[in-house]
Amino acid sequence: MSIPLSNWTLETIHAALPAIEQELARTAAERDKAGGHAAEQKELLRQHGLLLLVVPKEYGGIGASWSETFAIVRRIARVDSAMAHLLAFQTLQLSGVISYGSDQQRTLYLGETVALNHWWGNSANPADPRLIATEQDGGLVLQGIKGFCSGTLGSHRLLTTAIHQPSGKLLIAVLPTAREGISIHDDWDPIGQRQTDSTSVSYEQVRLEWSEVLHRPDGVSTPFLTMRGVVAQLILVNLYLGMAEGAFEQARDYTLNQGRPWFASGVQRAADDPYVIHRYAEMHLKLRAARALTEEAGVEVDQAWRIGRDLSAEQRGRAALAVAEAKILSHRAALSVGEDVFDVCGARATKADLGLDRFWRNARTHTLHDPIDYKLRDVGRYALEHLLPEPTLYS
The missing domain is CATH 2.40.110.10 (Butyryl-CoA Dehydrogenase, subunit A, domain 2)
Known part of the structure; x- marks a missing residue:
């Protein structure tokens, strides 16, 4: 049962998350095959206050930080990356209102969002x-x-x-x-x-x-106004990492409960096969590295966002650099883990009803959002000459 609008808090949302994740996971593989509009699942998120996560408290919202918000997005991405994508892009549109809007526009659009609890496109x-x-x-x-x-x-x-x-x-x-x-x-x-x-x-x-x-077209840009692009990139970081974590957890469950050891391994359980153990170690380390940089990037973006309109170009650039570093590792983890799960689970794991392939397909689709080579360029320029990323709509 959903909680009345006035009673939603970050704590109530976290309390509801396990049930939300379970319900999304129940139909995720089937819906992924079918495609189409997930009206029922979107309504589930709406009924539990998730659309208002980043709306500041003074407008009646939850007032969550970007780190808090994207930790929730990542949890949902582990079981249903499409719903996580929609929720994350809801927050992105609201970030545009928060950063670019006048006082009157923020009052109107954020107040309306809270009153109607509606989705943004x-x-x-x-x-x-x-x-x-x-x-x-x-x-x-x-x-x-x-x-x-x-x-x-x-x-x-x-x-x-x-x-x-x-x-x-x-x-x-x-x-x-x-x-x-x-x-x-x-x-x-x-x-x-x-x-x-x-x-x-x-x-x-x-x-x-x-x-x-x-x-307006004659409006003056500032380092803070260009933060929307950094937030957008941090969304991708958390979506990719969530996909990788979801693939890993589903493969782990399969290996422990359904996996069969290769005949030449000399062991009774797939989980005791030294090559399977080796592959899980490699995946674990990829996730650990990506998770560490993702959390670090979230802290940097939160700090920059709190500074607001007084944000300097250097502070903005450091947040963008942290996000670029995290994006490279989360991008690699999503694609690599999404493929590696089949090596540890074996041929039977390719059965369509398991839906293991959706993790790689979803990652491959979304990691093409903007070229990762340009994130490597930004990181390389900093590593070589300590040049921070220049503000663009993608960095």
């Missing part, structure tokens, strides 16, 4: 410049399309970015998903992350008021 893909905002009749008109718009289906609000004409600069805005001229297309058919509703969204002469614009 992501239509802010910065790598997709096809959505154009043209000035008209004292406001703006949006025309074009955005791709990879996670969580748009079933959302109440959209955070979007568009190219302003004639300046050619980016603006960030909030719109109701149901506004006339907005169409969500059922065109998400990947090999993994099949229930993230990462569809395309088209805008056909959609009216946008200047009061709905969080960041």
Whole structure:
């Protein structure tokens, strides 16, 4: 049973998490095969207050830190990375309102989010410049399309970015998903992350008021305003690590309870096979290293976020560097562990009803979000010349 809205706290959410994880895990493999919109599972998260994790307490939210929030995201990613993805991207859209919004906009949009306890959709893909905002009749008109718009289906609000004409600069805005001229297309058919509703969204002469614009094309950027990109990368870090941890735990359970030793091993249990033990040691160390850097990166981002508008470029850069380091290791762990589990579990573990393949497929799909080579470039530049990452929408 869900808890009344006014009584949600971080403690009540943690108390409910085991049951939430169990319910998601019960159908995760089956839903992963089917794809489509997971309305029931999204409602489960909504009913337990998870949509309000990062909304500050002064607006009626939970007021969780990024470390606290993404620890929860990671737990959910172990059993259902698509639902973890949707929850994480909910927090990302709210971060845009918190960092870019005026006092009036924060009061309106965050207060409404708490009152309605609603989902946000992501239509802010910065790598997709096809959505154009043209000035008209004292406001703006949006025309074009955005791709990879996670969580748009079933959302109440959209955070979007568009190219302003004639300046050619980016603006960030909030719109109701149901506004006339907005169409969500059922065109998400990947090999993994099949229930993230990462569809395309088209805008056909959609009216946008200047009061709905969080960041104007003539707005001045600051180190703090560029932190949204760092938060987005920390989301990926925790999703990847959660996928790797989930794959490891499911393989471990299989090895201990269903695994068969190879005939030449001379042992009675798969868990006593020295080569299986060796593989688990390797996976364990990959996870340990990734987990340590992930937790360190969370602390850095929390500290930077608390500083707020007084954040310096160097402080911002150190947070971005910590996230880049963690992302490299979590990226590698998700792909490596997702593959290695089959070596320790054997041929019978490829049975479709087990769904072990979903961990690698989901990781492979999501780790293509942005090239890991550019994170290695940022880390390499720091290692060689102590140059901190330059702010971009992806670093």
